[in-house]
Amino acid sequence: MVIEMSLKRIGVVTAGGDAPGMNAAIRSVVRSAIHYGLEVIGFERGYAGLIRGETRTLKARSVSGIINLGGTILKTARCNEMKTPEGIEKAAETLKEYRIEGLVAIGGDGTFRGASELYRVSGVPVIGVPATIDNDVYGTDTTIGFDTAVNTALSAIDKIRDTATSHERIFVVEVMGRERGFLALEVGLAGGAEIILLPEVQFDMENVCQKVRSAREAGKTSEIIVMAEGAGDSREVVKCISEKTGYQVRLTVLGYIQRGGIPTAKSRILASQFGYHAVELLLNGEKKRMVGIKDGRIHSIDLDQSWKIRKELDLEKYKLAGILSE
Numbered sequence: 001m002v003i004e005m006s007l008k009r010i011g012v013v014t015a016g017g018d019a020p021g022m023n024a025a026i027r028s029v030v031r032s033a034i035h036y037g038l039e040v041i042g043f044e045r046g047y048a049g050l051i052r053g054e055t056r057t058l059k060a061r062s063v064s065g066i067i068n069l070g071g072t073i074l075k076t077a078r079c080n081e082m083k084t085p086e087g088i089e090k091a092a093e094t095l096k097e098y099r100i101e102g103l104v105a106i107g108g109d110g111t112f113r114g115a116s117e118l119y120r121v122s123g124v125p126v127i128g129v130p131a132t133i134d135n136d137v138y139g140t141d142t143t144i145g146f147d148t149a150v151n152t153a154l155s156a157i158d159k160i161r162d163t164a165t166s167h168e169r170i171f172v173v174e175v176m177g178r179e180r181g182f183l184a185l186e187v188g189l190a191g192g193a194e195i196i197l198l199p200e201v202q203f204d205m206e207n208v209c210q211k212v213r214s215a216r217e218a219g220k221t222s223e224i225i226v227m228a229e230g231a232g233d234s235r236e237v238v239k240c241i242s243e244k245t246g247y248q249v250r251l252t253v254l255g256y257i258q259r260g261g262i263p264t265a266k267s268r269i270l271a272s273q274f275g276y277h278a279v280e281l282l283l284n285g286e287k288k289r290m291v292g293i294k295d296g297r298i299h300s301i302d303l304d305q306s307w308k309i310r311k312e313l314d315l316e317k318y319k320l321a322g323i324l325s326e
Helices: 022-035 046-052 085-097 109-122 146-167 182-190 205-217 234-245 265-283 303-308 315-324
Strands: 009-014 039-043 055-057 103-107 126-130 170-175 195-197 223-228 249-253 288-294 297-302
Touching: 009 022, 009 046, 022 039, 022 103, 022 265, 039 046, 046 085, 085 109, 103 109, 103 265, 109 126, 109 288, 109 303, 126 265, 126 303, 146 170, 146 182, 146 223, 146 249, 146 265, 170 182, 170 234, 182 195, 182 223, 182 315, 195 205, 195 315, 205 223, 205 234, 223 234, 234 249, 265 288, 265 297, 288 303, 297 303
Parallel strands: 009 039, 009 103, 103 126, 126 288, 170 223, 170 249, 195 223
Antiparallel strands: 039 055, 288 297
16 A cells, blocks of 8 residues: 555545444544544534534544444534535635545435535545445445345334234335335345335336235235335325225335444444545545445445446346245
């Protein structure tokens, strides 16, 4: 590794929606940086706090006992101001005021869009660390928090199936995913859902109802339908199935429980690897990159690619889920 000896102080920020494993990533960034003799400044409450200069100095002991905690000790917030030239300018001024020579931004594609603009205006190198339960960031096979969210939703669906089986009902389970269906697909496949509804795959309610009827005719007495929130109005789906089939249908919206909770081992390990490599990239003199994992190996891509290029859903998994639900 080529160490950039001029580097003395870096910043770290968590922005956008929280994801289990963000704390593990913060811990990794801080301890990796300290290992190489760097100071670390944490910006609180996402980009909003960065703009306002809400900071805390992070030492090795500052991140003790947080690897197993969900959420983020630095807090996070949505920041519309960061979408404006004025907001970017203010953030750049904060970086200059606190003598920040490199920034690690932990979050999703919105976080990276802001980070790219911040680099363009400030000239301060920025490294993105992908942490989102949506898993929709291009350039990485998986993101920090995704595995935890899948297991959280899966645990809930396993319990719902007990009631569905006992009462011979159909349950529509809505999971997060306003624009993408990565979470719904993974949960649906792992949970043995009879039907999976995704924003990326068009569906016709008449076909959905026919699948339900065919399942009953084949001897099934209950069904689980996993639906991404962005695939449509789950209440209308429940109403339509109930009216067209005459079967009992219930809706469960899992909501924000998918964002919280103790991160899985996979999320913690990924966060630890990403945090370390983010610091390493800064020390190597990189200016604008995102850490990712591809085929089991840690790598990096240009930060702009992470939010400009659409990540493709694995439709082979969708096809498999359909075959196994028959």
